[in-house]
Amino acid sequence: MRKRQSVPVRTLLISTTLLATGLCQHLIPASQVHWQFVLQRLYYLPIILAALSFGWRGGSITALIGGVFYSVNTFLTSPASSYDLLDLDLEVTMFCLVGMMTGILADREARRKSTLEQTARELSKVYRELQENFEQMKRTERLSAIGQLSAGLAHEIRNPLAAIEGSADVLQNETPSEKQRHEFLGIIQKECRRLNRLLTNFLDFAKPRQPDLEMTEIGHLVDSVVGLAAHAAGGTPIMFNKEIAASLPLLECDPEQLKQVLLNLTINAIQAMQPNGGEITIKAQERQQQVFLEVQDQGCGILPEYLGKIFDPFFTTKNDGTGLGLSVAHQILQQHGGQLTAERNAEQGMTFRIILPVKRTSVL
Numbered sequence: 079m080r081k082r083q084s085v086p087v088r089t090l091l092i093s094t095t096l097l098a099t100g101l102c103q104h105l106i107p108a109s110q111v112h113w114q115f116v117l118q119r120l121y122y123l124p125i126i127l128a129a130l131s132f133g134w135r136g137g138s139i140t141a142l143i144g145g146v147f148y149s150v151n152t153f154l155t156s157p158a159s160s161y162d163l164l165d166l167d168l169e170v171t172m173f174c175l176v177g178m179m180t181g182i183l184a185d186r187e188a189r190r191k192s193t194l195e196q197t198a199r200e201l202s203k204v205y206r207e208l209q210e211n212f213e214q215m216k217r218t219e220r221l222s223a224i225g226q227l228s229a230g231l232a233h234e235i236r237n238p239l240a241a242i243e244g245s246a247d248v249l250q251n252e253t254p255s256e257k258q259r260h261e262f263l264g265i266i267q268k269e270c271r272r273l274n275r276l277l278t279n280f281l282d283f284a285k286p287r288q289p290d291l292e293m294t295e296i297g298h299l300v301d302s303v304v305g306l307a308a309h310a311a312g313g314t315p316i317m318f319n320k321e322i323a324a325s326l327p328l329l330e331c332d333p334e335q336l337k338q339v340l341l342n343l344t345i346n347a348i349q350a351m352q353p354n355g356g357e358i359t360i361k362a363q364e365r366q367q368q369v370f371l372e373v374q375d376q377g378c379g380i381l382p383e384y385l386g387k388i389f390d391p392f393f394t395t396k397n398d399g400t401g402l403g404l405s406v407a408h409q410i411l412q413q414h415g416g417q418l419t420a421e422r423n424a425e426q427g428m429t430f431r432i433i434l435p436v437k438r439t440s441v442l
């Protein structure tokens with residue numbers, strides 16, 4: 079698009095050049111043929127300038143005015159015998175042709191530029207809208223996640239509360255035997271513990287703390303997880319195998335959080351193999367600046383239709399499960415810029431795989 083503020087300046091420049099050329103032609107005697115030739119060509123300058131600035135109309139009008147100047151000056155300054163009328167006509171026609179053609183090309187270029195600018199404006203508008211929609215989607219997703227969580231939490235709290243209330247009623251209204259008293263108090267204690275565990279896990283999920291990164295030795299971390307998990311196995315005969323690659327680098331992570339993730343996975347593996355037991359293999363290796371940590375079990379496995387749900391908060395197939403272990407693990411790994419995947423083993427059981435970058439540049 080032509081700039082508005084430059085229109086008067088251009089008009090002035092074009093008129094000045096045109097007038098100056100005409101005046102020079104008028105003042106320089108026809109005998110100075112070389113100067114006359116130069117001036118004749120100089121008329122093209124304002125014509126082309128006008129065509130470029132104001133399109134074919136501007137080019138044509140300037141060419142006509144230039145033609146008039148040129149013809150009048152030639153008639154007035156040269157003796158009738160020294161110019162060729164055909165040559166004069168041809169020159170004026172050339173002025174008009176050059177003015178019009180350059181103007182048409184300039185118009186076409188201006189239209190193309192304006193279309194491009196329009197497209198760029200539309201594209202940037204679409205981009206802005208897309209960004210707004212994306213932000214909106216993120217907000218909606220977060221709201222729906224909070225809604226889902228609250229509904230799940232309410233459901234999870236109601237059951238233990240009902241059990242506690244029922245037991246308390248029995249203890250208050252009836253005269254239970256010592257054995258019954260013991261049994262109902264046991265139920266109350268168990269359900270309180272369950273509620274406490276649920277709330278701790280929920281808080282970990284709802285308000286995860288930022289990872290406190292430090293260079294961590296994975297071998298030690300796995301040892302300590304196996305030590306803790308062995309207690310959780312109770313009487314179930316579990317054999318732990320560790321396959322830690324010798325060349326494993328130190329991993330930049332929050333060791334407490336990663337321990338929690340590995341422990342959640344290992345306890346799930348133990349629970350999946352109860353009551354018969356079996357082997358749990360924990361592998362660690364490095365490929366292309368990423369550490370792969372795997373927990374492989376020989377348990378009951380996960381049905382293919384459940385695979386898409388196990389990372390949802392409160393999804394559990396266990397009577398006393400909270401369904402938050404994998405959600406918490408998933409979230410911790412996301413904060414580390416890593417991933418958690420679950421795969422059914424070819425023969426039996428599951429493999430959970432943690433993928434973490436060896437070095438973090440920033441925490442998400």
Ligand SMILES: Nc1ncnc2c1ncn2[C@@H]1O[C@H](COP(=O)(O)OP(=O)(O)O)[C@@H](O)[C@H]1O
Nearest residue numbers: 346347350379388394395399400401402403404
């Ligand atoms: N290693 C595993 N083998 C079989 N099923 C598993 C395994 N790990 C997780 N699951 C399934 O995923 C569900 C969700 O696990 P999790 O989030 O830890 O909650 P919870 O252990 O409290 O049920 C479990 O209830 C179980 O059905």
Ligand SMILES: [Mg+2]
Nearest residue numbers: 342346403404
């Ligand atoms: Mg669990």
